[in-house]
Amino acid sequence: MTEIAKEFWAQSLTMLPPDETDAFRAAMEQGAHARGLRLRPGTAIETVRAALPGEYAPIPWAREAYYIAAESRAGAHALHAAGAYYLQEPSAMAAVAALDVRPGLRVLDVCAAPGGKSTQIAGLLEGRGALVCNEIVPSRAKILSQNIERMGVANAAVTNEAPPKLAARFPQLFSRVLVDAPCSGEGMFRRDETARAEWRPDSPAGCAARQREVLESAAETVAPGGLLVYSTCTFNETENEGTVRAFLAAHDDFAAEEFALPGVGASENGCLRLWPHRLRGEGHFVARMRRKGTAEPEPCEEDSAVQLAELLPGFDAQIPGKFVRAGNMLWARPAALPEMRGVRALREGLCLGETRGKLFFPDHALALALPGETGPAAELDAEGAKAYLRGEALPAPVGTPKGWLRARYLGMALGWVKCADGQLKNHLPKGLRRSYEA
Numbered sequence: 001m002t003e004i005a006k007e008f009w010a011q012s013l014t015m016l017p018p019d020e021t022d023a024f025r026a027a028m029e030q031g032a033h034a035r036g037l038r039l040r041p042g043t044a045i046e047t048v049r050a051a052l053p054g055e056y057a058p059i060p061w062a063r064e065a066y067y068i069a070a071e072s073r074a075g076a077h078a079l080h081a082a083g084a085y086y087l088q089e090p091s092a093m094a095a096v097a098a099l100d101v102r103p104g105l106r107v108l109d110v111c112a113a114p115g116g117k118s119t120q121i122a123g124l125l126e127g128r129g130a131l132v133c134n135e136i137v138p139s140r141a142k143i144l145s146q147n148i149e150r151m152g153v154a155n156a157a158v159t160n161e162a163p164p165k166l167a168a169r170f171p172q173l174f175s176r177v178l179v180d181a182p183c184s185g186e187g188m189f190r191r192d193e194t195a196r197a198e199w200r201p202d203s204p205a206g207c208a209a210r211q212r213e214v215l216e217s218a219a220e221t222v223a224p225g226g227l228l229v230y231s232t233c234t235f236n237e238t239e240n241e242g243t244v245r246a247f248l249a250a251h252d253d254f255a256a257e258e259f260a261l262p263g264v265g266a267s268e269n270g271c272l273r274l275w276p277h278r279l280r281g282e283g284h285f286v287a288r289m290r291r292k293g294t295a296e297p298e299p300c301e302e303d304s305a306v307q308l309a310e311l312l313p314g315f316d317a318q319i320p321g322k323f324v325r326a327g328n329m330l331w332a333r334p335a336a337l338p339e340m341r342g343v344r345a346l347r348e349g350l351c352l353g354e355t356r357g358k359l360f361f362p363d364h365a366l367a368l369a370l371p372g373e374t375g376p377a378a379e380l381d382a383e384g385a386k387a388y389l390r391g392e393a394l395p396a397p398v399g400t401p402k403g404w405l406r407a408r409y410l411g412m413a414l415g416w417v418k419c420a421d422g423q424l425k426n427h428l429p430k431g432l433r434r435s436y437e438a
Helices: 006-015 018-030 045-051 090-099 116-125 138-150 163-169 193-198 203-219 241-250 364-369 382-389
Strands: 035-039 065-068 085-087 106-109 130-134 156-159 174-180 222-232 254-256 271-274 284-291 305-307 318-320 322-326 329-333 345-348 350-356 359-362 377-379 403-409 412-420 423-426
Touching (some): 085 116, 090 222, 090 284, 106 116, 138 156, 203 241, 222 241, 377 412, 382 403
Parallel strands (some): 130 156, 174 222, 377 403
Antiparallel strands (some): 156 345, 222 284, 254 284, 271 284, 322 329, 329 350, 403 412, 412 423
8 A cells, every 4th residue: 555645744743732643643554444324314224224234333423324334335235226325434424514504595515526415415404495516527517416316305406517607606695505625635545545646745735725716606605694614534734724714814704603513522713623543534624604794594495396196197296396397308496496597507406207298207316206105116125126226127016006116125216117018117227227235
């Protein structure tokens, strides 16, 4: 393994008390990296534990989040494909915990790919309000969109824009804004050989310059009284406290706000560090700042809903949002989402499906977003779930109703099947088909 550069130690150890430097060195050079998963709201940890036996100790600073063993195969299991959980490094969950997300708020995640923090925000919104999650790199924006879909998020837009474009389009619109900034990645040294090899002594200064630009744009989108949280997965002061100090010195309409997280402790000047020798995680930096001004906006409440049964007989569900047609595609678009005119958006709310003549073909996103008990379903055992995820058709049990059904495993939807001629015809998108465990 690539040795950690001596310049890294010179920059990072200055932020620690002298009596902790040896412990930090040992944790970085010899410690095992931590893994975690965060449950989708409504998923029981007992369901996951039964399918993937393990200890699942709670992660103190995040809701419905648990440590998993280093050798866990959770990412290869059918429950992962169903969006039962999101795999996420434990200390990375601290930034959203500091964001104080509540149902009904408008939230912007500026640097959102691959989606860990965005899906965490979505869980805290509980389907109310709206989330705009953005990624500037097109290929990463597609991955972000896929994870929003997999986790059944219905009240989000995924955008692919530079932060200055967001600032111009959405001035002072969001009551919560997260900037999980691209950084030198020192918190990935234990688990990523490439991160060690690519780090250079001048990496922090170069990253800090970009981080200041992103923060400058993000600040313009924060509503009066709203919160701006800045985070990195790195240890040096240049990218962390230094970036925050520079931002606050240039913006007298923002002030650091103190906060505390269970299992971590209290902030100092609005900044909190998670060190890998103090807790079970790879390390993170989080800063919280509040924009001065009037009280933060009231939560947004949805005032319309799409009646799904009008499109899919037997699926008696109300999808919050306004019914929108874009070509042959039908969407449920939350009223709380801002207008996306002039912004590249990969998705805006929940894709319901596609019309082909007089026929309606439900979208994969709809299957995953509906509550588990909604509508007719084909209940699959472990072998059936694996066959479905490989893209295979399945025999229809006697008495299965004809038409569209959701394929479900352990109460979680995997996607759509259509029952006809004694078969469950597989409608899992081809790009999602692969071998899973179950």
